[in-house]
Amino acid sequence: MQQEMMRAGIESARFRGQVVVVTGAAGGIGGACALRFAQEQARVACLDIDAAGSEQIAASCRNLGVDAIALPCDVRDSDDVQGAVAAVQAHWGQIDVLVASAGVYSGDPLGDVSLAQWRNTLDINLTGAFLTNQAVAPILMQRRGGSIINISSMAGKTSWPASAEYSASKSGLIGLTRSVAMELAPYGATANAVCPGNTLTGMVRRVSQLIGARDGMTGDEWLAVRARDCPLGRLAQPWEMAGVVAFLASPDSRYMTGQALEVDGGMVMA
């Protein structure tokens, strides 16, 4: 799986000397981002509610020759988030990049979404990003630079059935990103969102089985339909998101802020 998350042949050192915090680091896209930054010589803090999973990714980062730590963190809990960010500061004395990737997606139709489920999705996908952005923004302001990249979704830009709470959270995340971008701008720091299309991670595989079963298909059949629907004719690999995230943290994107980039093979466009 970690091989699938990485793009081979990256030899750049764009992030040498920088510290990158990734939430949802045990997951497909977050893990790929952690590994990409490690490949490019950053020190990486892997935050996730899944402590064993984030330790595994941190170990893979260390195998790439950089320093990396795993910190258990529930992004719904402000004490957890503040504690994790303080631990990163205590360990390395700086933070240069935040990637907020922790998220959940149920795929349930509107009538089946309980209030508890609505709240939990908003708590993780939107409040979790708010809390991490709020904890890291003052550090970037003081540093007078750096980047925040929030992982939204094509569901933040468009909608389809059975995604009420997910779509609401991801649209909200784009609004949050724009506002954070405005506050960071005077300090030379940027905030942008990435809006992935269907990317082959645990989340998509889980949801494909659920939604596929509702439509009389196997998960793989449902994924094949999604691939056919996509102008580029295929689903994304996690490292394809990580490459765009790294660009948004790099010197090449310093004049971009408040944007929500569709990295979806053309789905929203179509």
Ligand SMILES: NC(=O)c1ccc[n+]([C@@H]2O[C@H](COP(=O)([O-])OP(=O)(O)OC[C@H]3O[C@@H](n4cnc5c(N)ncnc54)[C@H](O)[C@@H]3O)[C@@H](O)[C@H]2O)c1
């Ligand atoms: N995979 C896709 O097709 C796709 C498409 C659009 C957007 N996204 C978004 O990308 C992000 C990453 O998704 P993924 O596909 O890698 O999914 P994933 O399920 O592989 O990873 C999500 C990670 O978030 C972590 N997490 C969940 N709740 C948490 C909490 N309360 N605190 C801390 N961590 C928590 C999970 O443990 C997991 O490691 C999510 O925000 C998701 O909504 C994914």
